[in-house]
Amino acid sequence: MIEVKHLVKTYPARGGILKQKPVQAVKGVSFVLPDAGAVAFIGESGCGKTTIGRILTGLESYDSGEVLYDGVNLTRLPSAERREKLRKVQLIQQDPYAALNPSRTIAKTLMAPLALEAKRQQKSKAWMASRAREVLALVGLNPEVVLPKYPHMLSGGQRQRVVIARALTVEPDVLVADEAVSMIDVSLRLGILSLLLELRNKHGIAILFITHDVAAARYVGQDGRVCVIYQGEVVEEGVTDDLIQSPVHPYSQALLSAVPVLRGLEAPGPDRYIPLGEFQQDEGTACRFAPRCRYAEERCRTEKPRTVPYGNGGHRHRCHFPVARRVVAEPLEVNS
Amino acid sequence: MNASEPYSAAVGAGITIRNLTVTYHTDRGIFPALKDVSLDIRPQTITGFIGESGSGKTTLAMAIMNAIRTPGLIASGSIYTDGVGDVLKLQGESLRRVHGQHFGFVFQASSNSLNPLKRIGAQLLDLGRSHGIKDPRILLKEARALAERMGMDGDRVLTSYQHELSGGMRQRAGIIFALVLRAKVVILDEPTTALDMLSQQAVLEIIRQIHEERGLTSIIITHDMGVMAEIVQRVVVLYAGRVVEEGPTQDLLQRPRHPYTKGLIDAIPRITGDLAEAKPLAGSPPDLATVPTQGCVFRDRCSLRRPVCDLVEPLAQPAHGDGLVTCHGVNAHD
Numbered sequence: 001m002i003e004v005k006h007l008v009k010t011y012p013a014r015g016g017i018l019k020q021k022p023v024q025a026v027k028g029v030s031f032v033l034p035d036a037g038a039v040a041f042i043g044e045s046g047c048g049k050t051t052i053g054r055i056l057t058g059l060e061s062y063d064s065g066e067v068l069y070d071g072v073n074l075t076r077l078p079s080a081e082r083r084e085k086l087r088k089v090q091l092i093q094q095d096p097y098a099a100l101n102p103s104r105t106i107a108k109t110l111m112a113p114l115a116l117e118a119k120r121q122q123k124s125k126a127w128m129a130s131r132a133r134e135v136l137a138l139v140g141l142n143p144e145v146v147l148p149k150y151p152h153m154l155s156g157g158q159r160q161r162v163v164i165a166r167a168l169t170v171e172p173d174v175l176v177a178d179e180a181v182s183m184i185d186v187s188l189r190l191g192i193l194s195l196l197l198e199l200r201n202k203h204g205i206a207i208l209f210i211t212h213d214v215a216a217a218r219y220v221g222q223d224g225r226v227c228v229i230y231q232g233e234v235v236e237e238g239v240t241d242d243l244i245q246s247p248v249h250p251y252s253q254a255l256l257s258a259v260p261v262l263r264g265l266e267a268p269g270p271d272r273y274i275p276l277g278e279f280q281q282d283e284g285t286a287c288r289f290a291p292r293c294r295y296a297e298e299r300c301r302t303e304k305p306r307t308v309p310y311g312n313g314g315h316r317h318r319c320h321f322p323v324a325r326r327v328v329a330e331p332l333e334v335n336s
Numbered sequence: 337m338n339a340s341e342p343y344s345a346a347v348g349a350g351i352t353i354r355n356l357t358v359t360y361h362t363d364r365g366i367f368p369a370l371k372d373v374s375l376d377i378r379p380q381t382i383t384g385f386i387g388e389s390g391s392g393k394t395t396l397a398m399a400i401m402n403a404i405r406t407p408g409l410i411a412s413g414s415i416y417t418d419g420v421g422d423v424l425k426l427q428g429e430s431l432r433r434v435h436g437q438h439f440g441f442v443f444q445a446s447s448n449s450l451n452p453l454k455r456i457g458a459q460l461l462d463l464g465r466s467h468g469i470k471d472p473r474i475l476l477k478e479a480r481a482l483a484e485r486m487g488m489d490g491d492r493v494l495t496s497y498q499h500e501l502s503g504g505m506r507q508r509a510g511i512i513f514a515l516v517l518r519a520k521v522v523i524l525d526e527p528t529t530a531l532d533m534l535s536q537q538a539v540l541e542i543i544r545q546i547h548e549e550r551g552l553t554s555i556i557i558t559h560d561m562g563v564m565a566e567i568v569q570r571v572v573v574l575y576a577g578r579v580v581e582e583g584p585t586q587d588l589l590q591r592p593r594h595p596y597t598k599g600l601i602d603a604i605p606r607i608t609g610d611l612a613e614a615k616p617l618a619g620s621p622p623d624l625a626t627v628p629t630q631g632c633v634f635r636d637r638c639s640l641r642r643p644v645c646d647l648v649e650p651l652a653q654p655a656h657g658d659g660l661v662t663c664h665g666v667n668a669h670d
Contacts, residue, residue: 190617
């Protein structure tokens with residue numbers, strides 16, 4: 001289980017003469033990722049969701065707050081023990097083309113982490129070879145076909161499966177999937193998503209799913225939770241289907257409205273709306289979303305909204321005027 | 337377009353493609369990227385080309401503009417478009433004029449097609465000069481109006497370098513280039529793949545509005561059925577260089593005839609309804625080098641496979657009223 005409390009991360013100012021301001025990428029984010037659970041972070045580019053994933057996998061430091069892995073705060077541990085804990089949290093990144101070394105066969109790619117693992121567990125070379133086959137089979141690839149190949153000989157979907165197989169070599173407890181399907185052919189995306197779901201359901205691996213694709217988050221996050229993040233703050237969170245069906249924060253509503261409607265199979269939600277303009281970052285108003293919000297009132301510009309519950313189902317939000325609206329598409333009956 | 341009266345209203349032109357075959361010549365041999373494609377693109381309609389990587393959707397768009405470059409080669413066929421004639425017969429200066437004035441094109445990843453060393457405005461002036469626009473002020477005014485139309489500050493965009501714009505703004509800047517010469521046919525290659533959902537919806541909405549205002553013929557290339565369903569009026573499904581199905585969007589989504597189209601639709605994770613209904617599409621996208629030379633190219637991934645599929649390549653038959661489907665497993669009359 002991972003518990004994150006009031007996480008804050010600021011990137012220092014860059015450039016001497018330009019005098020850029022420091023960027024606060026994550027502003028007091030808290031959440032819990034239970035064992036074998038799923039939490040999805042959804043938001044647009046630059047909202048801080050990737051930073052959260054990088055902090056959890058130990059690739060990035062943080063300024064304040066706490067990250068507890070099974071109740072332990074890693075910042076107080078000696079580095080060897082910290083590495084040991086972080087090994088159990090693996091990152092799957094967006095680009096399977098960049099994540100694999102083009103000059104190594106898949107066999108070689110998998111042997112590198114397996115060699116370390118074999119040393120740790122005092123296993124033989126034969127164990128390594130059989131484990132490589134095992135993880136490839138687990139991600140739905142045929143080991144005999146794939147092992148001797150180089151990355152360029154595989155499709156995007158197959159490469160992402162190899163990346164996931166490599167992460168599985170260390171028997172992780174948590175996978176952080178950062179836009180893990182956005183560069184993959186749409187026809188193959190569902191295959192990767194159902195693989196992640198299977199790893200969760202059958203092998204008890206928790207998934208932190210970072211995406212701008214709400215439908216993908218819904219698929220992997222079945223029975224999990226969704227956090228909607230805007231400019232480094234969680235503006236709304238709740239049980240996946242509950243939040244998708246009745247979002248109360250106008251930003252969540254805008255994001256959910258933007259999911260394409262399969263006309264002919266679905267009808268647009270009655271409250272759907274699409275904001276057209278380009279948006280300015282950080283206007284310094286009390287509610288950060290106020291400048292873009294179609295429902296903003298004076299209070300939103302002067303008084304910062306706090307996170308409060310909505311109903312009794314663990315649904316929370318950060319809005320002065322929460323109203324549940326139906327913005328996502330609804331299925332149509334089709335006679336075929 | 338006459339340079340002295342550059343801004344007459346653009347009205348979309350139809351495109352008639354007949355028996356188009358495009359081959360790629362590589363070390364490993366000669367591969368057909370498109371094989372015997374015959375297709376009508378209806379005027380003043382948004383048509384979508386959908387397919388996986390390697391399906392030939394971008395090749396088809398490039399061929400329509402006679403812009404295939406080596407190692408590709410247009411082996412045979414004809415492409416007629418209203419007001420131009422057979423595009424494949426054009427070359428040199430007359431072909432260059434048609435690019436930009438008849439065909440507007442937005443590349444996939446627009447950020448890569450803008451010059452990083454020049455301001456957007458300067459690049460627009462280059463475009464105008466190369467197309468003989470005598471009064472650059474009219475061009476810039478048009479560009480500014482388009483930028484504002486798309487929710488951006490026109491002056492800011494024109495005086496910016498590409499790195500000063502966000503991904504969504506660059507994509508919109510690319511669309512300005514495609515539209516500023518009043519092209520009649522606008523081709524957009526994956527116009528929203530690099531964008532997050534909110535920018536994607538905004539860009540799609542803008543494309544739809546400008547399409548209607550100008551009465552354009554628009555072609556959108558995508559691998560995303562959601563984008564397709566949201567904006568296009570007719571869908572062309574491509575697989576391994578063949579058109580396997582074509583028809584009006586709603587009917588095609590409701591009643592897909594080709595097993596590949598059905599597979600693509602079933603593989604969409606949905607925001608609503610039963611998640612268990614989503615089914616991954618089996619197999620891998622076609623690789624030009626391993627596409628069977630005989631029989632149906634989709635048979636290895638197909639649920640309706642029959643003995644005839646191994647031997648005979650299926651012919652197009654009518655479907656969706658005025659559309660088509662290319663499959664042995666579907667009967668045109670059922």
